[in-house]
Amino acid sequence: MTKRPLYAAEDRAADDRAADQPPIAPRSDAGPVEHFRSGSQDNRTRFLSSRRPDLVEWMDRSDCDPVKLHNTYRYFPVINRLISRWDAVYRHYIRPQLRKGQRFTLLDVGSGGGDITRNIHAWAGRDGFLLDVTGIDPDGRALEYARGGAGADPEGRADCDDRTDREDQAAREGRTDREDQAAREGRTEHVDRTEHVDRTDAEPAILRFLQTDTGRLRREGKKFDFVVCNHVLHHLSDEDIAAFLDDLAGLSVRRVICSDIERSAIGYALFSVATWPLFPNSFIRADGLISIRKSYRPDELRAVLPQGWRVIRQFPFRLLVLYDKMVLYDKTDLNRNVSF
Structure with missing residues (x-):
C-alpha cells in the first residue's frame, strides 16, 4: 500500500474536484426532523446502516465561506468540551503516564483551531508537568486561526511565528536544547526522554x-x-486508515490516542435537535451531521485496525482508539472502559 500523509496535496486536490459536484450533505438550513422524512421508507431504513466516507464536509472545501469557517473554529471549544471530552481523555490516558521533573512531548495531528492542543498543554501545566505540545495541520486557514490571526480569539498565542529558522527546525524535530546544541557543533547526542530534569532550571x-x-x-x-x-479517522477510507495509523505509531514513543465519533441514529437525531437553534452562521450543524454519516461503528473500526490497536467505546457516542508503544508507568488504564 502506498502511504499518504494526512491531507496531502493530492487529497486536497481531490476535495477541490469534489467541490465542483453538488455535495451529498444535509442542508444547513434543514430542520432537525427533515433529514429523517426525506426519501422512501426503504431509504430511511438504510439510513446510517453503512458509513459514507465519500461525503465532503463544507469546511474542508477550499472555497467555503470564510466567515462561517471562522465561526466554526470559534465554536469548536464548546463542541469539544461537551462532546469530545478531551479533559477526561487527558485524565485517564495521558496524565497517569506523566512524571514531574521529566519533560514529555505530545503531537496533536489535525489540530484545526487549536483548542484541544492548547487545553492539553494547559492541563499538564496546571498539574505541574512539563509537556511540550505541538499541533500540526496542513490547512493554512486552521493554522492562522490557531496562531491567533485573522481575528481569531483562542486563549493565548503560540510564539512559533517569532522563531528563528534554527529554533523552528529544532521545534519540528522535538529536540531538547542539549541535542540542538550538539547538532550546531556537528555532534550527535542522544538524550533519554525519561531522564530527570531539574524543574528549577527547566525551560x-x-x-x-x-x-x-x-x-x-x-x-x-x-x-x-x-x-x-481528534475527528480525523472518519475522514479516511478503509484503505487509507492503516497507513495513517502506521504513521502515528511511527511518530510515537509511548502512546497513540485517536478520538472520533461513533455512528448512531440516536446520536444523529440528538445532535440534529441540540444544534438546531445554536451555532448560527457556521458549519457546526451541517458538518457535524456529515461527520456522523462518515464515521465508524465499533465493529467496523476494529475490522480495519492494524494488530495491537484497541477500540474503547465512550459516552456520548464516542470511540477511542489506543496503541501503546512501550511498557507504561501505570497499567491500570489498559483495560479501562470509561463512561465519561
Missing part, C-alpha cells in the same frame, strides 16, 4: 503550531511521547 513547556503532515514528520525522523488526534 517552560512549549506550545507551537506547525503547517505540516504526518508523512513529512515521519520521513524526517521526528518522535513524540504521545500522539493524539
